[in-house]
Amino acid sequence: MTDASAGPRLLGPAEVRSLADRFGIRPTKQRGQNFVIDANTVRRIVRESGVRDGEVVLEVGPGLGSLTLALLEAGAEVTAIELDPLLADALPGTIAEFAPDHTGRVRVVPADALRVTEVPGPPPTALVANLPYNVSVPVLLHLMALLPSLEHGLVMVQSEVADRLAAPPGSKVYGVPSVKAAWYADVRRAGAIGRNVFWPAPNVDSGLVAWTRRVPPTTAVSREAVFAVIDAAFAQRRKALRGALRGLAGSGEAAEAALVAAGVDPLARGESLDIHRFVKIAEALAAG
Structure with missing residues (x-):
């Protein structure tokens, strides 16, 4: 693991707001931007994800870098896909400030995760992300299809979406997301996240979904x-x-x-x- 003495400093409420002010960033509902301001929460996400030291992790929507820094703390290399050009431009400077010994372990891809057709750098084996809630299921399914190198992952999504993704056949919320996700992986609910760990606080509850890749069904059709x-x-x-x-x-x-x-x-x-x-x-x- 990374030496804690040289490890990244994680972001708290003051740091998140200071960075947002510095870069002139205002969270928008349109892009589902709610920044995590609690270090214990991002550490929990990384712990639950099972990310290993040296693993290449794909992060979608890194925002101001709260989860990125926690992934670096765990020894991961991070490929971060960010749609917002302001945030994409700001992230390298944040890593340089809060994790100066780890700048070479983050690559930022300014792109829409829903439309990427390739991801530069070494193939990622884990997906760990606070997904934009308005496109969380399409993004997850797109990346599972695009990147067979992904072996496992943990994503934070709206609580109801987490329930749907992990639902078994016969349950009231079982539907298209449940079945399509099951094509790629074994999916499970991995906990709940309170609203007060975000800035701004969302008006919905959040849930964690963990998944492990499995061989897709054998079939004679596509x-x-x-x-x-x-x-x-x-x-x-x-x-x-x-x-x-x-x-x-x-x-x-x-x-x-x-x-x-x-x-x-x-x-x-x-x-x-x-x-x-x-x-x-x-x-x-x-x-x-």
Whole structure:
């Protein structure tokens, strides 16, 4: 681990506000900016993430650097993707000020994490981030698909989104995020975060979601084909699968035939199926 005597100084409320004032940064709701001002919280996130000394970590939306500094404290190398040009420009100076011995272990990528097609530098093996809440699920799924090098991760998202991502089949909040995330990883709830650790304090509660990469389901069709079935199944949650998949299959009869071939009750609903059942349905639809 990094020598604590030479380790980064973490940010508290005074430091966060001072940096924001210095760089003329005002948090915006549009980009879901809520900066963590509590050192114990970022240390907890890093601890729960299981990041190892020397591991390359991808961080999305580093903001003013609170979590970045905690990742450096744990011995990680950090690739930070930041959409806001002000924040992207400011982060290297913050690292130089608060972690002068670690400036060579951070690379800043000024980009939209939802649209990146490659990530420079060594392939990251962990994703640890306080994700912008308005795009958290699309960003998470995009990066899981883009970067097979990612082995595990921990993200902070809106509490209800955390529940959905980690929900098992049959639960009330099980839906598209739950099933698609299960394609890539085993996902679990890893705790709750209070509102008072942010500046400005959000009007929603936050939750931690941890995940571990696993081999995707074996299938004769593409991931896109499976995801199309998932989207159709949950587009109208109250509909039985026979009706929900009608458009995708071409007719109710074709949908029913595919469901029967997949071993699924045509009157079942999407929330009762796990990822492997959706794979079977997609294969049956493709077989026609």
